Each structure stands twice: as structure tokens, then as C-alpha cells.
Amino acid sequence: MLDLLQLGVSGLTTGSIYALAALGFTLLWQASGTINFAQGEFVMLPTFGMLALSSLGLPLLAAFAITCALAVLVLGWGFKRGIADPLLQIGVMPVVVATLGLAIALRNAVRAGYTAEAQPFPSLFGDQIFHLGAVAITLVDAGTLAAALALVIGTQAFLTRTVTGRAMQAVAQNTEAATVLGIDVPRMIFYTFAVNAILACAAALLIAPTYLAKFDMGESLGTKAFFAAVIGGFNNSRGALLGGVIVGVSENVAAAYVSAAYKDAVALAVFMLVILLKPHGLLGTPVGRKV
Amino acid sequence: MTPQRPIVTALACLLAISSAHAEIKVAVIQELSGTGATAGTNFKNGVRLAIDEINASGGILGQNIAATIEDTQSTPGVAKGLVLKAVDDGAFAVFGPTFSGSMIVSMAQTRKAMVPNFTGADAAIITQQGNRYVFRTSFTQAISMPKLARYIATSLKAKTVAILFVNNDFGKGGRDAFVKAAASNGLTVAADISTEAGLLDFSAPVLRAKRSNADVLFVYTNEEESARCLRELRKQAYDRPIVGETTLTGQRVIDLAGAAANGVLAHVGLTADAPIPAVQAFREKFEKAYKYTPDHNGLKGYTSVYLLKAGIAAAGKLDRVAVARALHGLKIRAANEPGVLMNVAIDDNGDLDRESFIVEVKDGKQHVKEVLPPLTRF
Numbered sequence: 001m002l003d004l005l006q007l008g009v010s011g012l013t014t015g016s017i018y019a020l021a022a023l024g025f026t027l028l029w030q031a032s033g034t035i036n037f038a039q040g041e042f043v044m045l046p047t048f049g050m051l052a053l054s055s056l057g058l059p060l061l062a063a064f065a066i067t068c069a070l071a072v073l074v075l076g077w078g079f080k081r082g083i084a085d086p087l088l089q090i091g092v093m094p095v096v097v098a099t100l101g102l103a104i105a106l107r108n109a110v111r112a113g114y115t116a117e118a119q120p121f122p123s124l125f126g127d128q129i130f131h132l133g134a135v136a137i138t139l140v141d142a143g144t145l146a147a148a149l150a151l152v153i154g155t156q157a158f159l160t161r162t163v164t165g166r167a168m169q170a171v172a173q174n175t176e177a178a179t180v181l182g183i184d185v186p187r188m189i190f191y192t193f194a195v196n197a198i199l200a201c202a203a204a205l206l207i208a209p210t211y212l213a214k215f216d217m218g219e220s221l222g223t224k225a226f227f228a229a230v231i232g233g234f235n236n237s238r239g240a241l242l243g244g245v246i247v248g249v250s251e252n253v254a255a256a257y258v259s260a261a262y263k264d265a266v267a268l269a270v271f272m273l274v275i276l277l278k279p280h281g282l283l284g285t286p287v288g289r290k291v
Numbered sequence: 292m293t294p295q296r297p298i299v300t301a302l303a304c305l306l307a308i309s310s311a312h313a314e315i316k317v318a319v320i321q322e323l324s325g326t327g328a329t330a331g332t333n334f335k336n337g338v339r340l341a342i343d344e345i346n347a348s349g350g351i352l353g354q355n356i357a358a359t360i361e362d363t364q365s366t367p368g369v370a371k372g373l374v375l376k377a378v379d380d381g382a383f384a385v386f387g388p389t390f391s392g393s394m395i396v397s398m399a400q401t402r403k404a405m406v407p408n409f410t411g412a413d414a415a416i417i418t419q420q421g422n423r424y425v426f427r428t429s430f431t432q433a434i435s436m437p438k439l440a441r442y443i444a445t446s447l448k449a450k451t452v453a454i455l456f457v458n459n460d461f462g463k464g465g466r467d468a469f470v471k472a473a474a475s476n477g478l479t480v481a482a483d484i485s486t487e488a489g490l491l492d493f494s495a496p497v498l499r500a501k502r503s504n505a506d507v508l509f510v511y512t513n514e515e516e517s518a519r520c521l522r523e524l525r526k527q528a529y530d531r532p533i534v535g536e537t538t539l540t541g542q543r544v545i546d547l548a549g550a551a552a553n554g555v556l557a558h559v560g561l562t563a564d565a566p567i568p569a570v571q572a573f574r575e576k577f578e579k580a581y582k583y584t585p586d587h588n589g590l591k592g593y594t595s596v597y598l599l600k601a602g603i604a605a606a607g608k609l610d611r612v613a614v615a616r617a618l619h620g621l622k623i624r625a626a627n628e629p630g631v632l633m634n635v636a637i638d639d640n641g642d643l644d645r646e647s648f649i650v651e652v653k654d655g656k657q658h659v660k661e662v663l664p665p666l667t668r669f
Contacts, residue, residue: 003498006527010494116324117332118515120547127550129528136528210522211491212515212547216325220491255495260486261458263495 005135007252013141015248016148020203021225022232022240023152024196029234030172031192034084035096038103040222042075042200045106047213048114050204051121060122064205071197080193103222110215123209144206151202152241155195159237168192220264224251227271233284242282246270314357315350315609317342317599318377320387320397325365326489329514329543330389330588334411335360336581337592338386341630344576345596351603356596363388371397378404383611384599385409389588391417391460398425407602407615409595411588413536414464418640424615426598426641428591430560432468434642435536438663439509439558440472442649446661447532447556449506453482455496455520457512462488465511465536481505490516493523501529510535518547525551532556540652541586552652556660560647561590564657569625569632590632597630598623598637622669636667 021039028034036042046067053063083102087094125143129136159165170178171188179185203221211217228247232239247267254266280286319338322331338358346355359377363370370393377385378400384407388394391414401408402422409426410417415433417425443449452473456466466483473480482503484496497520500508508531510520517539524533533555538544540557563574563585573593577585585593598618603609605617622636635645649661 003502006498007495010492010526014492014494111324116328117543118329118518118547120549127525129526131528136526138526141526210519212518214515217491220489252492252495255492256498260484260490260496263487263490263492 003256004253005133007256008249009135009137009141011249011252012245013145013148013248014252015228015245016145016152016241017203017207017244018221018224018228018247019152019241019244020148020199020206021221022228022244023155023237024199025225025229026232026234026237026240027192027196029229030237031168032080032084032189033088033092035092035099036079036196037096037099037222037226038106038218039200039225040218040220041103041106042071042197042218043203043207043221044110044215044218045075046071046201047121047204047208047217048110050208051119051213052114054122060124060205064201067204068198068201071201072194074197075200076194076197077190080190084193103218107215107218114215116215118212118214121208121213124205140209144210147202147206151199155199156237158195164188164191224267227267230281231271231274233281235285236281236283239281239283313354315354315383316381317356317358317384317386318374318380318382319358319360320363320370320373320377320385321360322365322388322390322393323360323362325363326513326515327363327365327390329541329586330411331363331365331387333543333586333588334387334389334592336577337585337589337594338596340577340580341593341596344630345600351600352609354609363390363393365390365393367393367396370394371400374398374400378406382406383609386592386595388412391464395460398422401425405612405615407599407611407618409598411591411595412461414460415468416460416464418642422641423619426595426618426637427643428595428598429537429587429643430647431642432465434644435558435560435647436465436468437472437475438647439534439536440469440476440478442558443473443507443509443534444476444478446649447507447534449478449532451479451481451503451505452507452509453484453500453503453505454480454509455484455486455500455512456510457488457516458485459488459513461513462511469509469511486512486516486520488513488516491519493520494527496520497523497527497529500524501527505531507532507534510539512538514538514541514543515547517541517544518552521548521551521555534558537561537587540650540657541588542584542657543586545652545655545657549655553654555652557650558647558663559587559650559657560645561587561594562648562650562657562659563587563590564650564659565648566659566662567633569629573632594631594635597628598635601628601631604628622667624669634665634669636665636669
């Protein structure tokens, strides 16, 4: 039981970071029908951005703020205008292929242009350890979990409680109706891409201290986040959180009680089980298709 | 002047020019990206430093060394192809790969072409196949694990040990050698935990290690995984001694693991912190050239070029077969060939013997606790 608790804490922390990346998946899908298979690399790139800025002597939070601004410009506006907008006119498949290619290009660009070696990354939180009963929890874990949950809940609140957020949701639900209502649809779609870029920066800030900064760090993260998004429901932002936690906890439990060799496979197994039994995800809703 | 005279003169000139430009071509085939990037980059930089020094001092038998550097991407298939290419290009010697899996699949190429092949790979099987052209730059697991197991049993007075290893050729070879050595030193294996290469989250394996309640935890994984494992051990407040082999206390692992590396013990064949003047001088040169502290792979790369130099000197000619033959059974004294840094003996399998060290990480640095003498008498 104690082991399960310890695994649960670790799994929750990891899962909450998966949830941040998964939330990006669901937001982009809902707002523009974009499936971004470079989502993991969208986390990796800001990691190295922050490292580069920190090496210039900037404090971590200042580096994070500048990276967020750059990410909104490059991973938000640039990605939308350069890849999503032109290719979505043809269909979803070209976007999927283009983002797969983009992921490879970004990985190799960082490998060749920065470094192929893993780099240590400073943590926002100290590494003090405290005990809850017999369960050891570090400040890093607790802080990461709290920050990730706050971000997911904050994003949800922004989407549901603010005028801009509701307008973004309206665009996601029905673009034509939103246009008729006078909502600036292109602007709302850009906001979604911008939110995705900022979430990616936040995920980078939280995950890199534990996983280390490396050019291929996004590969596994992107896959797990995609599984999490589908498990939770691709058209439901709350589903991303649920999916992330399920993937994070289940892979930890499998690694401890079965074998570490099956750690990655368990996320895939849950993913397959969910799409077989509940194709729209645990919290997703069926969407009618026009014929 | 007879009509033949100008032709002879021209030929002599050509010969002189070609001899002036003759070079000893070597191939440095290392893990410069992927999971082995830390090890491969250190090895490659060590080789480059040694080559620059040797060339600056007149080369070997009057010829400079020319190196081609290739990246295996930490993938055995790529490594095999690159070694084949190096052999086809006429390399006099091959340095690498460092990953045991890559070495195992590629060394048949150098063996077939009779090209001396120096490797930092640890897997015991590499030198157990009768390959006369493979030479280690560090201890085999069959030599280092018994030394480590004896230290755990006698100095740490442990009765049980948990093993956490990476499930690749390097890890499995080390695990097998350690289990054997543990048994012969009266140690009981309380947990045998396999992990995958590239594993990011070590919470489950570390929990299994804690659950085993073993007196000591032996960690045998690659660089990045070692760092992640040490971080997770600290996160879960693991309070028993953590011991490992060379990799666990490499400077790169220490840098990546941060405070989590403090207190970790390891048996290392080579360390830049060794209290030996020649090693300290090497460290200084390396840091000046590359702006970071070398790990054991940097030392392996550096000394491997000097092993080749000593082999050529012993053979007396630039002949691959003669050099390989001369290297077997060769004892190289650091007084005669300072580049080898410590007295070193190469046995008939291509394995080597020299002093080794037990180190402890304190305040982010390795500190040598004990110097273990070589088994060979010089």
C-alpha cells in the first residue's frame, strides 16, 4: 500500500506534465483541427531556449518569460502561419505529416546546433525532502505537481470564465456561428496557438530538471501526451488532465509490479483499450460528422 | 646525364613528396549523439588531444596521424557500417565504438581486415572471442567487478546487495560479472532490477531497490540514466550506500545529477582526480582544450592513442599485424611512454591491467579513497 502511494505521487507528478502537453493537443485540435505531432519538440525547444538565456546570466524566471514571448512568436504565430494555415486548407493529413517532419527537423537542429548531450537544468523548487507518513516527497515533486495542476485549472478557468476564453471555445465548437456572432475567428485561433506555446514552455520548465534537457526529450513526452489526450478525450480539455494522470500513474505501477521493460507499453495498452471501448475518450463526446 | 637520369630524379622527387605527406590514417568511431554522446564525446576529445600532441612532437616513425571522426549515433547498425567504411578506407587503426553493443557487432570487420581496434567498451565478451585485433582501454568487467564486490563485502561489510542495471550488452555483461563476483565474496543478491536504456523516470526501479532492504545498492547504467537514477534515489530518500563502477561517478554524471551524486562510491579504472602527476597534467591540458573536466572516457581516448604509439614502437614498423602482435603481452612503463599515464600491461586477450581506484563523490567532485594496485608486476 505504501509503495502504491509512493508510486502514485511520482506518477501524479509525471502525469501532470503529460497533461500540460496533452492540453496543447486538445486545444489545437478543438480550435483549428490541427494535430501537432511536434508537441514534444515544442517542449524541448523552449528548454534549450531557457538554457541559452540562462547561460547569458539571466535568472531562470526571466529566461522563462523571454522564452514564452519567443515561443508565442515562433511556436504560436510562426507555426500557425507557416504550417497549420496553408496545410489545413488541404486537409488534416498534410498537417500530421508536416508536424512529424517538423519534429525530426527540430530534434536534429538542436542536436547539430546546440548539443547532442544531456544538460542539467535548474529547478524552480529546492530539493528538500519531506515525509508524509512513510512516503518521501521532494519539494520538486510537490512544486511540479502544484504548478502543473494550477496551469491546467487556470487554462480551464480562462477558457470558461473569460470573454476571450469563451470566444475561443465558441470558435472551437462552431466556426461559422462564431463568425456570425462577430467573433474575430483568426485572432481566437491565434490565441489558442499562443496558449499552446506558453503551456509548452511551462511543461519545459517543470520537466527538464528531472528528465534533463536533451534534443530527443520531446520524443517520449510527445507520444505520452498524445496517448493522454486520446485517453481523456481529444475534444475535452479536462480529459487531458485525466489522461495525463492515468498514463503517468499506470506506467509507474506497471514498471514497479511487472517490469520496467513494459513501462512504455502500458501507456499504449491503455490507449488501445480506451479507443476500443470508448473511441471518443473517457471524457470526450461523440461528434457528428457531416456527409 | 643519361636519358634515364631525369626520370629517376623525378621519381625520387615524387617518392620524397609522397613520403613527406604519408600519414597514419586512423578512424575515430564514437557515440557523438544519442544515449552514448557523453562517453563518445569524451573519448573522441581525448583521442584528438593525444593525436595533436604526437603530431606536434614529430608523429610516429616520422609520420603524422590523420584522424577521421564519425558518429555512430549510439546505434550498433550505424557503428558497424562506419567501421566497415573505415576499414575500406584503409585505416591503420580504429578507435571505438565505446558502447558494448556497437563494439560487439562491429569488431568482426576490423578483425577480418586485421586492423587494431581500441575500445572503451566494458562487456567481458569482447575479449573472450579470440579476436587478436581488439584492445581495451579500460578494465574488462571480469577484472573490475571482483575488485568491486570484494570492496563491498570487506570495506562496507555488506551481506546483501540490490542490483539495478541497464538492459543492454554493457549492463547485462556487468550484471552477470557482478553476480558471479558477489557470490564468490559471500554477498546475497536481494533484488535484481532491470531497466531500459533511455529510461526517464526511475521511480519504480528505485522503489523496488528500497523494498529489497539490501545493505548496498549497486547501480550499473549508462551516463544519463545514472544521473536520473541518482536523482530519483535522492528524491525517495534512499539511505543505504550506493556503489557503482566507473560510469556512476563520471564527471558528466556528477554534473547532471547535482547534489544527488554526493556520497556515491565507485570503483574506477581511470579518473581525472587520480593523485598521479601525469594524470593531473593530462587533466589540465584537456580542460584548457575543451573547457570542461574529462571523465574516464577522456582518459581512455587519450591513452589509447599512446597504446598504439607504444605498439608501433615495439613492432618497429607500420605494419598492422606486427603492431597487434607486439601489443599482446606488452608492458608499457609510464617512465618510457608518459602518454599512457600509468604503467599498463596488455594480456594475450587484449585486456589490460593497471592501478585502479575507489572514489567517493563529495561536493560534486570525485575524491580518491583508495588506490588498488595492479595485478601484474612491472
